[in-house]
Amino acid sequence: MAYRYFWKVVVMMPFSILPTGTDIRVLCLSYSVRGIEIHCKSPCTGDACPRCGRVSRRIHSRYERIVWDGAWQAVAVALILKVRKFFCDNPKCPRMVFSDSFPETAPPYCRRTQRLTSQLLDLGLALGGEAGSRLARKLGLDWSADTLLRVIRHTEIPPLDRVRVLGVDDFAFRRGQRYGTILVDLERHKPVDLLEDRGAANLSDWLQTHPGVEIISRDRWRPYANAATTSAPKAIQVVDRWHLRKNLTELLERLVQ
Numbered sequence: 001m002a003y004r005y006f007w008k009v010v011v012m013m014p015f016s017i018l019p020t021g022t023d024i025r026v027l028c029l030s031y032s033v034r035g036i037e038i039h040c041k042s043p044c045t046g047d048a049c050p051r052c053g054r055v056s057r058r059i060h061s062r063y064e065r066i067v068w069d070g071a072w073q074a075v076a077v078a079l080i081l082k083v084r085k086f087f088c089d090n091p092k093c094p095r096m097v098f099s100d101s102f103p104e105t106a107p108p109y110c111r112r113t114q115r116l117t118s119q120l121l122d123l124g125l126a127l128g129g130e131a132g133s134r135l136a137r138k139l140g141l142d143w144s145a146d147t148l149l150r151v152i153r154h155t156e157i158p159p160l161d162r163v164r165v166l167g168v169d170d171f172a173f174r175r176g177q178r179y180g181t182i183l184v185d186l187e188r189h190k191p192v193d194l195l196e197d198r199g200a201a202n203l204s205d206w207l208q209t210h211p212g213v214e215i216i217s218r219d220r221w222r223p224y225a226n227a228a229t230t231s232a233p234k235a236i237q238v239v240d241r242w243h244l245r246k247n248l249t250e251l252l253e254r255l256v257q
Contacts, residue, residue: 023102024081035076035140038069042100047086050101052093060085060097067106069113071140079113081106116141121155124148160192161185163210167240168218168228170198181224186217200227207231219243 025043029036046057065081083100106113112120120143123132129145136143167184181195181203195202200223207213208231216232217240218224228237239247 023104024079027082034066034078036072037078037080039080039082040105041082042084042102047084047098047100049086049088049090049093049095049098051095051098052088052090054088054090054093056086056089056098058087058089060087065106066111067113068111068116070116070119074138074140076140076142079106117151120148120151124152160210161188162212163192164212165215165217166192166213166235168203168216168224169240170219170221186215199223200230203227204231220247 023042024040027039027041029038031037046055048055062082062084065083067079067081069077069079071077081100081102085097085099088095088098101108104114110117120132120136120141123136123141126132127135129149132148133143133145136148163183163185165186167186169182169184170179171182172179179198181198182191183193183195183206184190185192193206195206198221203224204227207227211232213232213235215236215238216228217238218228220239220243225237228235
């Protein structure tokens with residue numbers, strides 16, 4: 001009776017702690033040395049062959065697939081997927097056997113759910129590899145720093161929208177030795193690109209391949225001015241507020257001295 005009540009409360013929560021994809025059906029919950037185990041299966045009686053698309057219901061065999069999900073109260077959660085293998089009934093298809101697919105919950109060959117991958121991506125982007133891994137372990141997500149960095153590298157970068165107001169400034173790879181250039185969309189307050197140096201050539205190439213910049217906010221570094229004048233002659237060049245205050249402060253200090 002208590003289990004039924006717990007199950008009803010879990011399902012009716014406004015936020016979901018159970019997988020809610022339409023490609024799985026939750027069977028039961030259990031606990032083991034791995035943590036909380038959620039046993040699931042596909043709700044369909046058959047599946048389509050990924051090669052030819054024909055639906056088959058002839059079962060070849062069954063096996064269990066373990067996919068990790070987000071932790072509950074710092075306790076690891078594993079989805080135990082009951083996977084079936086089907087015969088492909090298309091005699092012309094080169095693929096004779098295929099398995100159940102769970103595209104919303106766990107794509108093929110993935111060992112993590114989509115929402116766990118999203119959580120690891122947020123940790124990696126916010127803290128980096130080592131610090132993100134230490135916090136993940138405290139949250140019940142026992143994933144290494146290399147995994148967090150690998151998730152970041154495999155993330156697709158969204159296409160760059162048109163930048164109207166561009167901020168240009170330098171940053172140090174190694175202070176006093178090597179500098180680069182950061183480009184920021186000042187209307188959306190988001191970085192859009194990093195250049196490997198602070199010369200005029202790379203900035204000119206970027207402006208030519210990304211037309212439409214109307215305002216360029218920069219410091220008084222001469223190569224930036226030359227690149228903006230050459231590659232974006234119609235853009236208005238302004239000095240950003242931080243450098244304006246810095247230059248004014250330095251001028252006042254020299255005047256007082």
